[in-house]
Amino acid sequence: MNYFPDEVLEHVFDFITSHKDRNSVSLVCKSWYKIERYSRQRVFIGNCYSISPERLIARFPGLKSLTLKGKPHFADFNLVPHDWGGFVYPWIKALAKSRIGLEELRLKRMVVSDESLELLSKSFVNFKSLVLVSCEGFTTDGLAAIAANCRFLRELDLQENEVDDHRGHWLSCFPESCTSLISLNFACLRGEVNLGALERLVSRSPNLKSLRLNRAVPLDTLQKLLMRAPQLVDLGIGSYVHDPFSEAYNKLKIAIQRCKSIRSLSGFLEVAPHCMSAIYPICGNLTFLNLSYAPGLHGNKLMKLIQHCRKLQRLWILDCIGDKGLGVVALTCKELQELRVFPSDPFEAENAAVTEEGLVLVSAGCPKLNSLLYFCQQMTNAALITVAKNCPNFIRFRLCILDPMKPDPVTNQPLDEGFGAIVQSCKGLKRLSLSGHLTDQVFLYIGMYAEQLEMLSIAFAANSDKGMLYVLNGCKKLRKLEIRDCPFGDAALLEDVGKYETMRSLWMSSCEVTLGGCKSVAEKMPSLNVEIIDESEQMEFNLDDKQKVDKMYLYRTLVGHRKDAPEYVWIL
Amino acid sequence: MVFEKELNLDATELRLGLPGSSEESLRISNKRALPDMNDDSGVAAAKKCDQETAPPTKAQVVGWPPIRSYRKNSLQTKKTEAETGGMYVKVSMDGAPYLRKIDLKVYKGYPELFKALEDMFKFKVGKYSEREGYNGSEFVPTYEDKDGDWMLVGDVPWEMFINACKRLRIVRGSEARGLGCVV
Numbered sequence: 032m033n034y035f036p037d038e039v040l041e042h043v044f045d046f047i048t049s050h051k052d053r054n055s056v057s058l059v060c061k062s063w064y065k066i067e068r069y070s071r072q073r074v075f076i077g078n079c080y081s082i083s084p085e086r087l088i089a090r091f092p093g094l095k096s097l098t099l100k101g102k103p104h105f106a107d108f109n110l111v112p113h114d115w116g117g118f119v120y121p122w123i124k125a126l127a128k129s130r131i132g133l134e135e136l137r138l139k140r141m142v143v144s145d146e147s148l149e150l151l152s153k154s155f156v157n158f159k160s161l162v163l164v165s166c167e168g169f170t171t172d173g174l175a176a177i178a179a180n181c182r183f184l185r186e187l188d189l190q191e192n193e194v195d196d197h198r199g200h201w202l203s204c205f206p207e208s209c210t211s212l213i214s215l216n217f218a219c220l221r222g223e224v225n226l227g228a229l230e231r232l233v234s235r236s237p238n239l240k241s242l243r244l245n246r247a248v249p250l251d252t253l254q255k256l257l258m259r260a261p262q263l264v265d266l267g268i269g270s271y272v273h274d275p276f277s278e279a280y281n282k283l284k285i286a287i288q289r290c291k292s293i294r295s296l297s298g299f300l301e302v303a304p305h306c307m308s309a310i311y312p313i314c315g316n317l318t319f320l321n322l323s324y325a326p327g328l329h330g331n332k333l334m335k336l337i338q339h340c341r342k343l344q345r346l347w348i349l350d351c352i353g354d355k356g357l358g359v360v361a362l363t364c365k366e367l368q369e370l371r372v373f374p375s376d377p378f379e380a381e382n383a384a385v386t387e388e389g390l391v392l393v394s395a396g397c398p399k400l401n402s403l404l405y406f407c408q409q410m411t412n413a414a415l416i417t418v419a420k421n422c423p424n425f426i427r428f429r430l431c432i433l434d435p436m437k438p439d440p441v442t443n444q445p446l447d448e449g450f451g452a453i454v455q456s457c458k459g460l461k462r463l464s465l466s467g468h469l470t471d472q473v474f475l476y477i478g479m480y481a482e483q484l485e486m487l488s489i490a491f492a493a494n495s496d497k498g499m500l501y502v503l504n505g506c507k508k509l510r511k512l513e514i515r516d517c518p519f520g521d522a523a524l525l526e527d528v529g530k531y532e533t534m535r536s537l538w539m540s541s542c543e544v545t546l547g548g549c550k551s552v553a554e555k556m557p558s559l560n561v562e563i564i565d566e567s568e569q570m571e572f573n574l575d576d577k578q579k580v581d582k583m584y585l586y587r588t589l590v591g592h593r594k595d596a597p598e599y600v601w602i603l
Numbered sequence: 604m605v606f607e608k609e610l611n612l613d614a615t616e617l618r619l620g621l622p623g624s625s626e627e628s629l630r631i632s633n634k635r636a637l638p639d640m641n642d643d644s645g646v647a648a649a650k651k652c653d654q655e656t657a658p659p660t661k662a663q664v665v666g667w668p669p670i671r672s673y674r675k676n677s678l679q680t681k682k683t684e685a686e687t688g689g690m691y692v693k694v695s696m697d698g699a700p701y702l703r704k705i706d707l708k709v710y711k712g713y714p715e716l717f718k719a720l721e722d723m724f725k726f727k728v729g730k731y732s733e734r735e736g737y738n739g740s741e742f743v744p745t746y747e748d749k750d751g752d753w754m755l756v757g758d759v760p761w762e763m764f765i766n767a768c769k770r771l772r773i774v775r776g777s778e779a780r781g782l783g784c785v786v
Contacts, residue, residue, distance in 0.1 A: 108666035165671060191673040219673065249749075272766055274759050303763060324677060377668050377675060406668060433668050464669075490667070515666070 037062075041070045050075045069093055076100070077535050079117060079141065080560065083590045084125035095134045096160075097122075101141035103538050103584050104488075105513055107165060110540060110582070112566055114597050120147040121595075127154035135160040135186075142166070148173030152180035159211075160186035170195040171220065178204035185238075186214040196222030203228040212236040216243035218267045218298055223247045234259045243267025246300040251279045257286035265319075266290070267298035275306050284309045297321035297347075304332040314339035318366075321347040323373045334359045345369040350385045350406060357389030361396025369402035374433060377406075387414035394421035402427040410467055411439045415449025419456035428453055429464035435491040435516075438468035445469050451476035454484075464488040474498035478505025486511040496523035503530050513538040521548030528555050536586035547576030549583055553603035560592060561585040563601040690765055696724045696742070696773040707765040713757055720744060724773060731757045746771050 044067055047053055057067040073096040076082060088094065101117025119141045126133050133155040143166045151158065158181045171194065177187060178201055203225050205212075212232070217224070224247055233239060233256050240263060244253065248269035257263070273280050293313045302325045317340050322328055328336070329351040337343075337356070343364040350372050352360075360367065370393060372385055387410045394400060394417065401424045410432050430450075438445055446467040454460060454477050461483055465473065469492035477484065478501035485508055492498065499519040502512065503526065511534065520543030531537055531552070546563070553561040564582040592602045690707040703723055710716045717728045729740020736755050737743045744756040748767040756764070756771070 105666065107671045108669045109672055110666040165673065191671055193673060193676075272763070274763055301766075303766070305760075305762075323674075326678070373670065373674065374668060375678065377670055377678065378663060406670070431668055435664065435667060488669075490669070 037066050040066050044070050048073075072096060073135075074098070078586050078588075079119075079122070080593050081535070081586060081588045081590075084122045086590065088125060088129045088131055092131070094126075094131050096137075097126075097133065097135070098137040098139075099141060100139045103513070103536060104140075104511070105515065105538055105540070106140055110515070111584075112564065112597070112599065114142075115564065115600060116593065116595055116597070117141045118147075118595060119143050120150070123147050123151050123154070127151075131155075132157055134158055135162075137162040137164075138166055139164040140166065142168040143173070144168050145170055145173035145176070149176040149180075152176045157183060159183055160188075160214075162186065162188040162190070163192050164190045165192065167193040171197045171201045171222065174217075175201035175204040178202065178209075179206065182206075182209065183211050184209065185211050187212075188214055188216045188241075189219050190216065192219050194220055196220050198222040200225055200228070202232060205232050207235070210235045211238065213238050214241035214265075215239065216241065216267065218243040218245050218269070218300070220245045220247075226252045230255055230259070236260070237262075239263065241265035241295075243298060244269035246270055250283060254279060254283040254286045257283075257290055261286075261289040262292055263290055264292050265295040265297075266293050267321075268296070268300075269298060270301040271299050271306065272301050272303040273306055275303075280306065280309065284312075288312050291316070293317070295319040295321075297324075299325035299328060302327040304328050304330075307332055307336050310336065311339050315341060317343055319343070319345040323347040323349055323371065325349070326351060326375050329353075329356075338363050340364060342366055347371040347373070349373050349375040351375045352389075353384045354386055354389035354392065357385060358392045358396075361392040364397060366399060367393070367397040368399050369427075370397075370400060371404040372406055373404075374406040377433070384408075387411045390414060391417050391421075394418040398422065399424070401425055404429045404431075406431045406433060408433060409437060409440045410446060410449065411441050412444060412446055412449035412452075413439075413441070415446065416452040419449075419452035423456045423458070425453065425457040425460055427462040428457065428460060429462065429488070430466055431464065432467040435466065436468045445472070447472040447476065451480075454480040459483055462486040465492060466490060468492075470494050471498040471501070474501040478502050481506055483508055485509060487513070489514045489517055491516045493517045493519065496520055499523035500526055503527055509533075510535045512536075514540070514542060516541040518543055521545055521551070524548050525551055528552050528559075531556060531559055531585060532587050534587070536584065538582075538584050539580075540582040544580050544583060545576060546574070546578045546580055549580055549585075550576065550603050552585065558587055558589075559585050560588050561603040562596070563603065564599060565601065566599045690768075692746075692768055692770050694720065694723070694771040694773070696726070697775050699724060705771075707768060712761045713764075716756075717744070720771075720773065726773070733758070742773050742775060744771060744773050 040063070044053070044056060047056060053067060053071060057064045068090050070093065071091045072093055074087065074091055074094055075098045076087070077100050079099045079101050099119065099122065102111050102115060105111060106115070117140060119138055127150060134157050136151065143163060148169055161177060177184065224245065226248065229248070230252065233242065239260050242256065242260065242263055242265070244267055246269050250271060250273040253268060273283070287309055290313060294316055296313070296317055296319070299322060304327055307328070314336065320340055320343055322333070326349055333352060334356055337359050341363055344366050346360065346364065346367060346369070348371070352372070385407045387407065390405055390407070391414050398421065400422045403425065407430070410430060439449070447470055450465055450469070450473045454463070460481055463477070463481065463484060463486070465488065471494045474493060474497070477487070484506045487502060487506070487509065496519055498517065499514070500523050502509070503523070519539065524544050525548055549561050549563060552559065562584045563580050564584065567581070596602060691704050692707060693702050693704055695702045705719060707716070710719065721728060726742045727740060728742070728744060729737040731737055745753050746756050746764070746768045747770045748754050749769060753772070759767070
């Protein structure tokens with residue numbers, strides 16, 4: 032059905048950028064499939080084990096940008112052993128071998144070795160952008176290779192990675208000829224950096240828009256950097272400790288005032304709270320503020336700062352802001368869309384400084400709120416119902432009551448009705464995380480109302496298999512389901528195994544599913560990998576099908592069993 | 604009704620481990636006895652919940668709360684730095700045979716610090732003035748800051764001082780005169 036020559040269609044497809052849309056386009060007919068695949072430059076792979084690098088390369092020879100995700104989400108919380116998998120090396124090796132013109136690589140929860148980074152740095156002449164989120168396995172030596180060899184590097188963005196810091200000279204490895212940097216984020220590195228090299232690098236990077244420093248960068252260096260880069264849009268401050276009466280502080284004030292383009296501010300990894308006034312001049316323009324690594328900033332100093340931030344759209348903060356502080360947010364930040372409140376004292380539930388009150392205040396004051404991550408001491412049904420009424424636009428709603436299974440403290444009821452109100456009101460809800468005391472009822476509501484739900488995280492909830500069944504039957508768009516410590520067993524798991532092929536993955540740990548149940552899924556669905564993770568070696572000694580499985584992770588795949596699983600992972 | 608007269612603590616106890624096994628790993632199991640469906644399940648569950656939530660508040664559940672390890676480690680480091688270890692710094696005094704260690708966090712400000720140093724080393728600090736430092740005293744308190752420079756104690760606000768101070772040295776007045784001079 033080609034009314035146009037291929038080049039015309041290709042040009043039309045250029046305007047289609049979303050992965051979902053391009054995937055749809057490729058399904059229309061053979062001819063469109065062919066044109067689409069040759070013109071595709073950006074590919075997103077949500078589970079690195081769902082496809083092999085060879086097949087990826089075969090289908091998309093023009094690949095320039097690859098996004099890969101490795102470990103399951105619960106790996107973030109230490110539920111997945113270290114060497115479970117998610118190695119990027121085979122991907123880089125395959126891409127290098129086939130001479131793909133890779134320019135951008137974005138990885139999340141993957142194991143990245145120095146060897147991979149070195150190979151990456153030497154194999155792709157036009158490599159421009161490396162983004163690593165929540166990865167591990169590399170050291171600053173690997174970063175040195177990237178700095179030294181990627182001549183046209185524009186972006187090096189390291190977010191919350193565990194990096195073995197050799198306190199090396201990696202920053203000095205950027206050659207004098209490297210002037211193309213647009214984004215440099217090394218906030219997660221714990222070691223010293225060569226400050227002189229940093230200053231020189233920033234000086235010769237006129238396009239630098241985003242700079243996030245680590246703790247080792249002191250205030251006077253910050254001031255020098257800002258003087259050289261007043262065009263910055265995104266700034267992450269390392270150390271912010273200084274004497275308010277010093278020359279350095281005055282210089283800093285001047286430097287900050289020149290930075291009229293800063294819209295995003297983060298860091299304050301070390302902070303002297305009495306010196307925040309230097310920041311006020313840029314607060315009025317901020318759209319993103321991340322103070323979630325600055326426990327030293329709280330009370331009045333914090334509130335004063337927030338009061339200057341009238342244009343804020345995204346706020347990441349620690350719970351030491353308190354309900355009262357959230358009230359200030361509600362009064363000031365009328366444009367707020369995303370709020371994340373992290374616990375400053377994760378292991379002492381009683382110390383969590385925010386409750387349902389803070390959330391209600393924000394929901395009332397910030398009608399544009401659509402994304403929430405909220406760690407709190409307690410929650411009530413009444414509050415959730417109010418929030419649901421105030422903010423029907425939630426796309427992401429993640430609530431974590433620090434004390435697992437805690438009921439509504441006022442009524443002692445489970446939080447079924449509260450979460451039920453959220454899913455009923457927020458018709459566009461795509462992601463939901465539940466906590467507190469919950470029965471099967473909440474899952475009935477979710478199955479009934481959460482039509483757009485794509486990701487659901489459940490912990491310490493439900494009474495029976497019914498809970499899981501309500502969700503599997505009701506949520507047609509479900510892609511990722513992760514469950515821990517719930518009484519869901521084989522009956523729920525096996526009710527509709529075909530469903531799992533429509534999803535990216537299912538994680539179940541500390542539930543009631545048995546080895547026999549998992550085997551059954553694997554048998555019926557060859558297109559799924561069903562992995563049993565068992566570090567305690569119980570499986571080895573007791574192959575009884577009735578044995579409860581500690582951790583099960585299943586995912587759809589086109590390439591069968593992976594070959595790199597460690598000993599304690601059984602692929603059924 | 605399912606409410607037992609006798610608190611069946613075994614059944615409702617939050618056990619660490621799979622059912623049937625004895626307490627092992629750090630996992631709070633959700634394997635509580637399910638409330639009877641005929642029961643006023645909300646209340647029963649809540650009652651069980653009360654019993655369950657009471658004991659393990661101090662026990663750490665693996666992977667709970669759900670925050671990234673990177674973030675958890677960061678907070679832990681900050682906490683350790685800020686609270687548990689205290690801010691112990693070495694204190695040396697010219698002529699003294701051995702060094703001492705003090706916890707800066709313990710003092711609210713310079714006066715308390717000086718009193719402690721005076722008691723510890725049996726000397727008098729002398730009067731501080733911004734212009735001339737500790738003029739008139741035989742011994743002068745100095746400290747090494749994060750940059751490795753030796754500074755006169757007392758110039759900067761207390762908070763800033765304790766964050767910057769790596770070690771203390773009480774020098775003889777004659778040596779310290781340079782530090783006290785206005786540049």
